[in-house]
Amino acid sequence: AKSSRFDPTRPTARFDDVAGQENAKREISELIDFLREPDRFRAVGAEVPRGILLLGPPGVGKTLLARALAGEAGVPFFSTSASEFVEMFVGVGAARVRSMFEQAKAQAPAIVFIDELDSVGRARGAGVGGGNDEREQTLNQILAELDGFEGHEAVVVLAATNRPDVLDPALLRPGRFDRHVEMTLPSLEDRVAILKVHTRKMPLAEDIDLRRVAAGVPGFSGADLKNLTNEAAIMAARGERTVIAEADFDEARDKIVMGAARAMAIRPEERRRLAVHESGHAAVAFSLPEADPIYKVTIIPRGRSLGATHFLPMDERYTLSKAYLEAQLVVALAGRAAERIILGDVSSGADDDIQRATRLARAMVARWGMSDDIGPIDLRLSDEHPFLGRDFALPRAFADATAASVDAAVQALLTASEEKARAIIARRKHGVAALARRLEAAETLDLADVRACLEETEVEQVNGPLA
Numbered sequence: 001a002k003s004s005r006f007d008p009t010r011p012t013a014r015f016d017d018v019a020g021q022e023n024a025k026r027e028i029s030e031l032i033d034f035l036r037e038p039d040r041f042r043a044v045g046a047e048v049p050r051g052i053l054l055l056g057p058p059g060v061g062k063t064l065l066a067r068a069l070a071g072e073a074g075v076p077f078f079s080t081s082a083s084e085f086v087e088m089f090v091g092v093g094a095a096r097v098r099s100m101f102e103q104a105k106a107q108a109p110a111i112v113f114i115d116e117l118d119s120v121g122r123a124r125g126a127g128v129g130g131g132n133d134e135r136e137q138t139l140n141q142i143l144a145e146l147d148g149f150e151g152h153e154a155v156v157v158l159a160a161t162n163r164p165d166v167l168d169p170a171l172l173r174p175g176r177f178d179r180h181v182e183m184t185l186p187s188l189e190d191r192v193a194i195l196k197v198h199t200r201k202m203p204l205a206e207d208i209d210l211r212r213v214a215a216g217v218p219g220f221s222g223a224d225l226k227n228l229t230n231e232a233a234i235m236a237a238r239g240e241r242t243v244i245a246e247a248d249f250d251e252a253r254d255k256i257v258m259g260a261a262r263a264m265a266i267r268p269e270e271r272r273r274l275a276v277h278e279s280g281h282a283a284v285a286f287s288l289p290e291a292d293p294i295y296k297v298t299i300i301p302r303g304r305s306l307g308a309t310h311f312l313p314m315d316e317r318y319t320l321s322k323a324y325l326e327a328q329l330v331v332a333l334a335g336r337a338a339e340r341i342i343l344g345d346v347s348s349g350a351d352d353d354i355q356r357a358t359r360l361a362r363a364m365v366a367r368w369g370m371s372d373d374i375g376p377i378d379l380r381l382s383d384e385h386p387f388l389g390r391d392f393a394l395p396r397a398f399a400d401a402t403a404a405s406v407d408a409a410v411q412a413l414l415t416a417s418e419e420k421a422r423a424i425i426a427r428r429k430h431g432v433a434a435l436a437r438r439l440e441a442a443e444t445l446d447l448a449d450v451r452a453c454l455e456e457t458e459v460e461q462v463n464g465p466l467a
Contacts, residue, residue: 013067019197020190020222021061027181028052028065031156032073035109038154049179050146051157053117053172055164056183059223062160065183066113069158076110078103082119082159093120093138101145101155109154114142117159123168139168146176185221187316188214194222198229205245213249216295218313228252258302266306273339274299274307275440276432277349280338280425281309281331282450283432287424290327298444306349322370325360329417330424332357337421342433361413362406371409379406428454 015025034041034048041048054062070077078100104110120138146157159177161167171177186194191214199210217228231252236244255261266274282297292311299307317324336350362380369376379398425432431454438453439445445453 013064014071015068017197018061018065018068019193020186021065021183024054024065024181024183025068027179028069028158029072031069031111031158035073035075035111035154035156038109048154048156050175051159051177052179052181053164053177054158054160054181054183056162057185057221058162059221060183060185061222062162062183063115064222066115066158066160069111070113073111076104076107077113078110079113079115081115082117082121094141097138097141097145104155110156112155112157114157114159117161117171118163118166121159121161121167121171123166139171143170143176185219186225188218191217191220191225194225195229198226199244202229202233203243205243208244208246208249213246213253216250216312217253218316224256228256231255254302258305258308260302262301264301264306266301271299271440272436273343273347273349275436276338276342277335277347278307278309279432279436279439280334280336280342280421282445283338283428283435283454284334284421284424285309285311285331286450286454287428288327288330290321290323291331294447294450296444296446297439297450299439300443305352322364325364325370326417329357329361329413330421332360333414333418334421334425337418338425338432338436341422341425341429342436357414357417358410361410361417364413365409366406371413374405374409379403431456 015029018025031049031052038048054065056062066079070079080100100112104112120142157177164172164180172180188211192211195210195214213228217225220228228249229252232244232248235248235251236242239248241248278297278299282294285291285294292313295310295312297307297309301307332353333350335353336346339346339349364370365374366379379402434456435445435450435453438449442449
């Protein structure tokens with residue numbers, strides 16, 4: 001079988017290497033007690049869990065947690081990827097499954113880890129073009145093996161996937177993968193802990209603040225944070241410095257989020273328009289108390305972007321209020337509004353802003369019930385994919401007139417947002433123009449620069465709700 005057995009004498013990851021994910025570690029660590037002292041649980045009639053499924057987006061540490069379990073448990077640990085079972089010839093994958101489980105049973109107590117379970121575990125008999133006989137036979141063999149353990153065989157099957165929605169229901173029923181461990185993107189405190197793990201052996205500057213670094217990368221997974229620390233180290237080495245400074249982390253963050261800086265010959269009038277556009281975003285975000293605080297605004301081209309306004313959320317948000325989302329819409333359309341008021345016309349530079357604002361406005365209306373005219377009803381179009389084991393075409397569950405009402409509500413929300421952005425920029429026109437001139441000269445400004453520039457003029461803070 002194409003599986004690798006863990007060698008307990010070889011150093012590997014431990015639970016201390018998995019920062020954050022405390023709930024997942026607690027669930028997984030129970031396995032160690034099950035495997036080391038099975039008699040204690042059998043004495044009260046408890047059975048060893050058949051299978052544990054690690055769920056979560058890519059990069060959150062599912063495979064790392066399995067490796068840490070191998071290091072902590074001290075029992076035979078068999079690791080494989082589900083894709084290694086799938087071969088051209090029907091029956092080969094099923095034979096490999098049988099072989100791996102026979103080895104595990106012979107050395108029980110043991111752990112079997114199957115990574116990327118969705119490679120063979122997708123729902124059977126669905127999708128386009130028929131099923132794959134080899135994949136389905138492999139899945140059937142896994143199901144049979146999960147059912148085939150005797151009471152004395154302490155073999156636990158651990159599997160990981162980032163697509164639990166496409167798994168076959170037979171895998172998820174009690175008696176098979178009956179314990180589901182959810183792994184989520186790290187919170188601010190978890191990101192700080194993960195950065196400390198990844199920078200343990202790195203020479204950091206004494207004044208570096210890892211909490212500030214972590215706050216600047218909301219939504220980063222553990223894998224993203226590891227990449228961030230590596231890029232920061234590369235920046236320091238490229239600059240021939242012996243320690244890694246916070247500026248290296250800032251540059252690494254910009255490179256990961258937006259791409260590497262590009263040298264472009266931008267015409268003066270285009271550069272002026274770009275500065276006005278980004279100044280509009282910054283000025284409106286500064287004026288709205290519901291918006292996230294500004295981190296910095298730049299017109300240095302990176303990746304596919306010619307410029308950007310970055311924000312630094314102070315708190316972790318798990319739900320989004322209507323006021324916050326409305327502020328997001330106003331800020332998104334503020335660049336286009338600034339171009340119209342200060343330069344007299346608009347350009348194609350607002351393409352991404354309009355796309356993001358439209359997507360957000362449609363979600364507010366059709367998913368979250370934030371339109372009084374439409375009400376609390378789910379009217380989103382199906383986002384299922386036919387090749388992921390789902391129906392090819394789901395019928396639309398609402399009438400054409402309802403779809404037209406959704407379109408009208410989305411349009412009204414976007415129009416009101418742009419009008420509010422234009423009103424703010426009209427009142428702060430001199431400040432926005434001064435900010436654009438300063439940005440054009442300096443290329444990058446932080447929050448202090450934006451505040452100093454805008455507060456030099458007599459302006460009015462705008463707090464009212466959308467019209």
